[in-house]
Amino acid sequence: MEKIATREAYGKALVELGQKMEKIVVLDADLSQSTKTVLFAEKFPMRFFNMGVSEADMMGTAAGLAASGFIPFASTFGVFATGRVYDQIRNSIAYTRLNVKIAASHTGITVGEDGASHQALEDIALMRVLPNMTIIVPADGGQTFQAVEAAVAHDGPVYLRLGRLAVPRVIPEGTPFELGKAQLLRQGSDLLIVAAGLMTGQALEAAEMLEKEGIQASVANLHTIKPLDGEFLIRMAKDTGAVVTAEEHSILGGLGGAVAEFLAENFPLPVVRVGIQDTFGESGTPRALLQKYGLTPESLVLAGKKALKLKNSPK
Amino acid sequence: MPVLTDTNLEELKQKALKLRRDIVSMIYEAGSGHPGGSLSVLDILVLLYYKVMKVDADSYLDHDRDRLVLSKGHACPALYAVLADKGFFPAGELGRLRKINSMLQGHPDMCKTPGVEMSSGSLGQGLSVANGMALAARLENSLRRIFVILGDGEIQEGQVWEAAMTSVHYRLDNLVAFLDFNGLQIDGWIRDVMSPEPLLEKWRSFGWHTLEVDGHDYRSLAEGVNRAFAHKGAPTMILARTVKGKGVSFMENKAGWHGKAPGKDEYEQALSELASAKGGGVSHGKDSY
Ligand SMILES: Cc1ncc(C[n+]2csc(CCOP(=O)(O)OP(=O)(O)O)c2C)c(N)n1
Ligand SMILES: [Mg+2]
Numbered sequence: 001m002e003k004i005a006t007r008e009a010y011g012k013a014l015v016e017l018g019q020k021m022e023k024i025v026v027l028d029a030d031l032s033q034s035t036k037t038v039l040f041a042e043k044f045p046m047r048f049f050n051m052g053v054s055e056a057d058m059m060g061t062a063a064g065l066a067a068s069g070f071i072p073f074a075s076t077f078g079v080f081a082t083g084r085v086y087d088q089i090r091n092s093i094a095y096t097r098l099n100v101k102i103a104a105s106h107t108g109i110t111v112g113e114d115g116a117s118h119q120a121l122e123d124i125a126l127m128r129v130l131p132n133m134t135i136i137v138p139a140d141g142g143q144t145f146q147a148v149e150a151a152v153a154h155d156g157p158v159y160l161r162l163g164r165l166a167v168p169r170v171i172p173e174g175t176p177f178e179l180g181k182a183q184l185l186r187q188g189s190d191l192l193i194v195a196a197g198l199m200t201g202q203a204l205e206a207a208e209m210l211e212k213e214g215i216q217a218s219v220a221n222l223h224t225i226k227p228l229d230g231e232f233l234i235r236m237a238k239d240t241g242a243v244v245t246a247e248e249h250s251i252l253g254g255l256g257g258a259v260a261e262f263l264a265e266n267f268p269l270p271v272v273r274v275g276i277q278d279t280f281g282e283s284g285t286p287r288a289l290l291q292k293y294g295l296t297p298e299s300l301v302l303a304g305k306k307a308l309k310l311k312n313s314p315k
Numbered sequence: 316m317p318v319l320t321d322t323n324l325e326e327l328k329q330k331a332l333k334l335r336r337d338i339v340s341m342i343y344e345a346g347s348g349h350p351g352g353s354l355s356v357l358d359i360l361v362l363l364y365y366k367v368m369k370v371d372a373d374s375y376l377d378h379d380r381d382r383l384v385l386s387k388g389h390a391c392p393a394l395y396a397v398l399a400d401k402g403f404f405p406a407g408e409l410g411r412l413r414k415i416n417s418m419l420q421g422h423p424d425m426c427k428t429p430g431v432e433m434s435s436g437s438l439g440q441g442l443s444v445a446n447g448m449a450l451a452a453r454l455e456n457s458l459r460r461i462f463v464i465l466g467d468g469e470i471q472e473g474q475v476w477e478a479a480m481t482s483v484h485y486r487l488d489n490l491v492a493f494l495d496f497n498g499l500q501i502d503g504w505i506r507d508v509m510s511p512e513p514l515l516e517k518w519r520s521f522g523w524h525t526l527e528v529d530g531h532d533y534r535s536l537a538e539g540v541n542r543a544f545a546h547k548g549a550p551t552m553i554l555a556r557t558v559k560g561k562g563v564s565f566m567e568n569k570a571g572w573h574g575k576a577p578g579k580d581e582y583e584q585a586l587s588e589l590a591s592a593k594g595g596g597v598s599h600g601k602d603s604y
Contacts, residue, residue, distance in 0.1 A: 025454070049450065057443045057477035064447020067433060069378065070454070088474070091437040092444060096425055
C-alpha cells in the first residue's frame with residue numbers, strides 16, 4: 001500500500017486550500033523543508049513568512065495576522081511548537097481565541113534518529129490544558145487533508161499534530177470527518193481500543209490478533225483529542241465495558257489521560273493506557289523505537305487482556 | 316500628520332490631567348494595579364489617540380482602523396482611561412477595574428474590552444503581534460498603521476529581539492514602536508538590574524530607524540511621529556524619555572510605585588496635585604535615567 005507522512009499530506013493540503021482561500025498564510029521557523037510548508041512557499045511566496053529560528057516570534061506574528069483577519073498556519077517541529085513557546089501560545093493565541101493554526105510536524109517517537117531532544121512526547125498534554133484550544137491528531141494522509149480543511153473551517157486556535165514517518169491509509173476512503181467526533185472503525189463487544197495517529201493502524205492489527213484468541217475488540221479513531229467526544233465514549237463504554245487507549249505520546253495528559261479522566265467521572269470502568277511510559281525517547285529507527293517503547297499491536301493485545309481481566313474481576 | 320497649535324496643546328494637557336486623575340482613582344478603587352508605568356506611558360497614548368490614530372468608538376471595528384498594541388500590558392489603566400474618555404465603553408466601568416465580572420481586567424483582554432486590540436500582560440510578545448498586524452495591513456494594501464508600546468525593562472525579553480529582526484527583515488515601515496524609557500523596572504533602575512544600554516545603538520544596529528523624544532512633551536512626540544511616518548523602508552523606534560509615576564510627586568522615579576495602589580491620604584494628595592498642576596509635559600525630570 002502507498003504510504004505518505006502526515007506532514008507531507010499537510011503540505012499538499014495547504015497548497016490546495018491556499019489556492020481557494022486567499023486568507024490562508026503560512027509561517028515557518030527555518031524548517032520548511034521538513035514541515036513541508038515549502039510546498040506552499042513555492043506556490044504562494046507572498047503569503048509565506050519564514051521567521052528564521054525564532055519560534056516565539058513566529059507565534060506572536062501569527063497572532064497578529066489572525067487578529068487582522070488572516071488564517072495563519074505556523075509550523076515547526078512539535079517540541080518547538082509547544083513547550084518552547086508555551087507562554088506565547090497561552091497568552092497570545094489561546095487566551096485571545098485567535099484563529100491561529102499551529103501545525104506541528106515531527107511529533108512522537110517516530111521522529112527517530114534525531115533522538116529525545118526532537119521527539120515531542122508531551123505536546124498534547126501541554127496543549128490540552130489550554131482553554132479554547134482544539135487538538136487534532138490525524139491518522140493518515142487522507143485524514144490529514146480533512147483535518148486541515150476542518151481546522152480552516154473552525155474559527156479559533158487549533159493544534160494539528162503531524163508525523164515524520166510515512167504511514168499507510170487506515171481510515172477508509174470516503175469516511176466523513178467531523179471535528180470532535182470519533183470514528184468507529186471496527187465493532188466488537190468485549191472491549192474498545194481508542195487510538196489516534198499512527199497507533200490507529202496498530203490498534204486495527206491488535207484487534208485482528210485478539211480476534212484469533214476469541215476476543216472481539218471495537219476500534220475507534222479519536223482524531224480530535226479536544227473537544228473530546230464524550231457521548232461516543234460513554235456509548236462505547238456501555239457496550240464494551242473495558243477500554244484501551246493507544247497513542248504515540250506520553251500516557252500522561254494525552255489521549256489516554258483525557259479518556260481516563262472523562263470516563264472516571266462519567267462511566268467508571270477499566271482503562272488501560274498504551275503510550276510512552278513517562279520517559280524520554282532516544283535515537284533509533286522508527287520501527288526499533290516503536291518496538292522498544294511498546295507502541296506495537298502486541299502491547300495493545302496485552303493491554304486488552306489486562307483490561308478484560310479488570311473488567312471480569314469481582315468488584 | 317499631527318500639527319499642534321497652542322490651543323491643541325493646552326487641551327491635551329488638560330485632558331492628560333483628567334486622565335491621570337482617572338488612573339490614580341481607578342487604581343485606588345481597585346486596591347491594586349500599576350500606577351508608575353501607567354503615568355509614564357499616558358502622554359504617548361494621549362498624543363496617539365487624540366491626534367494621530369484613525370480609530371474611534373463608532374468605527375472601532377472598521378477593518379482599516381489604526382491599531383495599537385500595549386505590549387507593556389500592566390500599564391492598562393492608562394489605556395482604559397483613554398478608551399473610556401473616547402467613549403469605547405462607559406466611564407463608570409473604570410470603577411470596576413480588577414473586580415469580579417468586570418470588562419476591565421488587571422491586564423488587557425481583547426475579548427472583554429472594546430477598543431483593546433491585543434491582550435497582553437506577559438511581557439515581550441507585543442512587538443511580534445504588531446509585526447503580524449503590519450504584515451496583514453501590507454498584504455491587504457491597507458494604509459492603516461500599527462503602533463506598539465514597549466517598556467524599557469520589557470526589552471530584556473529575548474523575543475523582543477527576535478521580533479526586532481522581523482520588523483526590519485520585512486521592512487515594516489507601517490509600524491511605529493515606542494519605548495517608554497522611564498529607566499525603572501520592578502527591582503530598580505534598569506541599568507542596575509540588567510542594562511539594555513546602549514539602547515539606540517542596539518535598535519539601530521538591528522536596522523531600525525530610531526528617534527529620541529521627550530515622552531511628556533506633545534510637540535516633541537508629534538515631531539517624532541511625523542518623522543516616523545516620513546521614513547520609508549524600515550520601522551521606527553521612538554525612544555520616549557519619560558518619568559515613571561509622572562505627575563504625582565511622591566511616585567515620580569520610584570520603583571516602589573511600579574505595582575502598588577495608593578492609600579487614602581496618598582490618593583487625596585495625588586488628586587490635589589493633579590487638579591492644580593501644570594499638566595503633562597512641563598515638569599520633566601532632567602535626567603530620568
Ligand atoms: C514575561 C513576564 N515576566 C515578568 C512579568 C512581571 N512584570 C510586570 S511589569 C515588570 C517590569 C517591567 O518593566 P518596564 O517594562 O520597564 O515597565 P514600566 O517601567 O514601563 O512599568 C515585570 C517584571 C511579566 N508581566 N511578564
Ligand atoms: Mg520601565
